[in-house]
Amino acid sequence: MNPKKNIALLFLFAVCLISMEAFAQWSSIAPGRLISAEDLVKLIQSDKDKPLMFQVGSHILFLQAHIPGSEYAGAAATEAGLQQLRKRVESLPRNKFIVLYCGCCPWNHCPNVKPADDALHTMGFSNVKALYIADNFGTNWVAKGYPTAKGE
Amino acid sequence: MGVGVYSYRHSQRSQPTSANAKQHRPAPDFTLPLIDGGQLQLSSYRGKVVLLDFWATWCVPCREETPHFVELQQKYGGQGLQIIGVSMDDSTDPVHTFYQQFHMNYPVVMGTADVGAAYGGVLGLPIAFIIDRDGLIYAKHIGATDAAVFEKDITTLLPAR
Numbered sequence: 001m002n003p004k005k006n007i008a009l010l011f012l013f014a015v016c017l018i019s020m021e022a023f024a025q026w027s028s029i030a031p032g033r034l035i036s037a038e039d040l041v042k043l044i045q046s047d048k049d050k051p052l053m054f055q056v057g058s059h060i061l062f063l064q065a066h067i068p069g070s071e072y073a074g075a076a077a078t079e080a081g082l083q084q085l086r087k088r089v090e091s092l093p094r095n096k097f098i099v100l101y102c103g104c105c106p107w108n109h110c111p112n113v114k115p116a117d118d119a120l121h122t123m124g125f126s127n128v129k130a131l132y133i134a135d136n137f138g139t140n141w142v143a144k145g146y147p148t149a150k151g152e
Numbered sequence: 153m154g155v156g157v158y159s160y161r162h163s164q165r166s167q168p169t170s171a172n173a174k175q176h177r178p179a180p181d182f183t184l185p186l187i188d189g190g191q192l193q194l195s196s197y198r199g200k201v202v203l204l205d206f207w208a209t210w211c212v213p214c215r216e217e218t219p220h221f222v223e224l225q226q227k228y229g230g231q232g233l234q235i236i237g238v239s240m241d242d243s244t245d246p247v248h249t250f251y252q253q254f255h256m257n258y259p260v261v262m263g264t265a266d267v268g269a270a271y272g273g274v275l276g277l278p279i280a281f282i283i284d285r286d287g288l289i290y291a292k293h294i295g296a297t298d299a300a301v302f303e304k305d306i307t308t309l310l311p312a313r
Binding site: 064078103135136 | 210241264274296
């Protein structure tokens with residue numbers, strides 16, 4: 001085979017591998033169900049109806065900093081946390097606009113957002129967004145100067 | 153929506169950031185409960201090089217780092233290294249299990265929001281601080297960090313008496 005062709009194929013293979021790695025976590029929550037920090041900030045600072053926001057990660061991290069108006073709903077990586085979230089939303093209309101976020105870890109390693117998203121969709125909620133936090137809540141929210149509250 | 157343009161770097165291990173710059177400020181003291189009973193006061197380790205690791209059992213990068221910390225403690229403990237884990241878990245049960253599962257050979261305390269805030273906010277995991285023998289913060293590492301980076305810091309600081 002032509003050596004140049006071999007190199008091109010190898011390059012293509014490498015690009016595919018990188019792309020698969022890059023989007024592995026992304027693909028688990030459809031891009032259409034993600035919301036960026038910038039868009040969420042605009043939304044909560046607008047006159048529009050605010051979404052119901054749940055932090056589904058660490059309580060200690062929530063106490064240090066969270067999005068104003070958001071509630072702590074339990075670490076969704078645990079069954080206890082999922083139960084807490086399900087109980088909180090069970091009486092809500094299924095078209096309620098809900099935003100889930102965590103920010104404990106880099107996006108690909110977050111153990112909480114995906115289970116929370118799955119749980120709400122299983123319950124029939126149709127208007128749920130997951131806040132995309134690339135690195136962690138400190139870097140991608142607090143350090144950006146976005147609105148932040150402390151405590152319960 | 154801007155989500156579609158996030159770059160490839162976000163899928164990778166957390167890279168050192170500017171926040172990892174040398175600090176040289178006193179490490180805030182604290183007294184926190186050890187997971188197996190008793191209390192740990194950070195300042196009682198003055199004279200040692202301390203690697204203070206904020207972590208949690210459910211944090212994947214933390215799980216990856218733990219075996220390296222066990223190795224570093226074993227390798228350099230006799231020369232004055234003391235690793236201290238600060239768990240940001242909400243309860244001790246999973247920490248006990250993790251401690252045994254990973255054969256951790258260094259003390260682990262249960263963290264609080266106040267201690268996190270004292271260290272500038274622990275708003276993502278893992279975050280590790282390297283503290284010199286005088287109790288000054290030498291470096292801060294945010295996100296998963298190569299063991300070689302920790303080892304370099306440690307071997308830089310250990311010779312100082």
